[in-house]
Amino acid sequence: MGDTIKLLIADSTYEPDGSFNHILKSEGGIEIVGKVETGDRVVEMSKIIKPDVVLLDAEIEGLDAMEAVRHLLNNDPNVLVVMVFTEKNKTYVKRAMASGARDFLVKPFTVNSLIDTVKSLYELDKSRREALRAETGGKNEEKEAYDFRLPTESKIITLFSTKGGVGKSLIAINLAVSIADKTKKKVALVDLDLMSGDIALMLDLYPKRTIVDMVKDMNGIDKDTLQEYLVHHSSGLSVLPAPISPEQAEYVTSNSLEKIIYILARSYDYIVIDTGPSFKEVNLTALDMSNHILFVTTLDLPSVKSSRVGLDIMKKLNYEDNKVNLILNRYSKKHGISIKDLEKTAKKSILNVIPMDDAIAISSINTGAPFMLNNSRKPIAKKISEISDFIIQGK
Template structure:
């Protein structure tokens, strides 16, 4: 059993005593001497190297989040912040500051133990991330995202990736980040022989040759990182692990396209932190418009630049009582692409073939290709069209 060393900091010694009582029967957790302020805590971290720091409510949540942000930039440590009042504002601040978990007191022993174990895992992933070599290689990350399910994120992701791979000589990686219910494999006709689980196991010291082995190659030239076979395996991949995977892939590929689940979970936030372009997808219905309006607000609260955000309207129809121009006015954002509704798209998905391959001459395929080439032209303005040179 691997020992987890934790440090505690709070000006009230009773806080440390309470945590010690909660953990007194745990043989896998070692406590350092408690610190009374953040300066003492920093000295403990630098001399005793705990994997986890628990910051008590007496420190103050604002000071705690600022401290954690600076601390985790320099030390591989997982931090837990306890607070008397866990507000939505604090939740957002905690996420941005790399706090593993913010918890309102009083707290049950089971919850604090679970948080300690999660924080220790985070510290381990930070250690792995330190081993990742960063190069000058320029890679563009395009994340296809929506907080509403069923809008066609996977169709856009697979066809954007396929279009770039077919029309250029750039190395393209497609990542299925919907770790529980991802459909990239089905949409591309690929078997999940190798998935993100296997990739995560080989992060330390990984090279391009090993990456080639772990990615699944599609006939279009796209290299695919598939979601795990079983939904329960999703819990084995943390946001920190996803961040490390993205760091590795950015040194390997020229373009990374990420298909996401419909939520702001830790894995999605890790990808958004590494993203150059957020392709926000919606369809022509009022529930979807309302959902995307909230999505845009949340992206703003999380301090993701508006300049990164691009709106794509999918399954455009003229007889649904709603115009694209009306949607754009409500959202305060112009769309960069309008993808028409066409039954050829689900037919292609059911065949396991991207529609740009299955029916390349259809208008919907041209619209998807144009969207892909918009990104190519922006980030690789000197790109060569292989279709014109062949």
């Protein structure tokens, strides 16, 4: 008889009866070792029970399911997560797989479909691990586990907007500089505006490699070779540049970005990501993996309107309210739209208001010198400093 597969169920609406449990064990070799009803609880219980497989409802209460997957894998990179969807929410399958889930079921499902899914997934993973042991003599098992855990001490901050031209990249650069200066820790800045990212240009850097090269060479990258793909700024930042041309954007997928973030998190305490203005799958991966999302907008009418739409989408994506923070950039009383108008329309309070200062901003871009370095006492810099304090203190 084969191994008994330990199954932990995380679903507030699913109640397997005695006969169901008996069939699972007698015909499938699967033992239900626990049942919980919240995302927080499944993370806690998995540490104690150490299941082989977790059956996780996509609509679990408490901690968001996608966040729960990442916590489960951080605790045990070998645990196999099967997500459960309804017909209504199965459009999120791609997000679930990007977050680390290995398979999925759609409700209502039969006991036989559950057995088939769990057993096939378990046997496939078992074969993979046995092959790895045979190939390496068991020496690489620690390394494999290490490679797929996101260090909990690393912080990921993603800047996002549903509209281009709001000054998001300049904020990302100066925020990263401020964090590095205050913490004296290692900060990586990722240009994920794959179609038109200009962070390297704005920092007067001339990279030999970009994020596309890192994707192509993914399997050969480790801590030692990572630096070959980054370009280093005098402020202490390490920058992963955007593709040289827009047609190269297709090389960067959700899965490859997730691996890039894992690799960076091994070496960097803070990862600041500047995205393009869309909810494309690769941006969703960055948003999902982030500790903080800074939603940047301005007070022109199209930006205010798109902010409302974008924040509504983030609510539908089940991002926690305190994870998403609204930043108003280029503020001037002359705009005709008030801060209260924006907050009312967006249905969200503003975390910080950055004043308009075109002279400082343009000079910073044209010289490649972040204004946090040589204009740190200006109001625009002081506001960036406040945001970096917020991030560092983990509020």
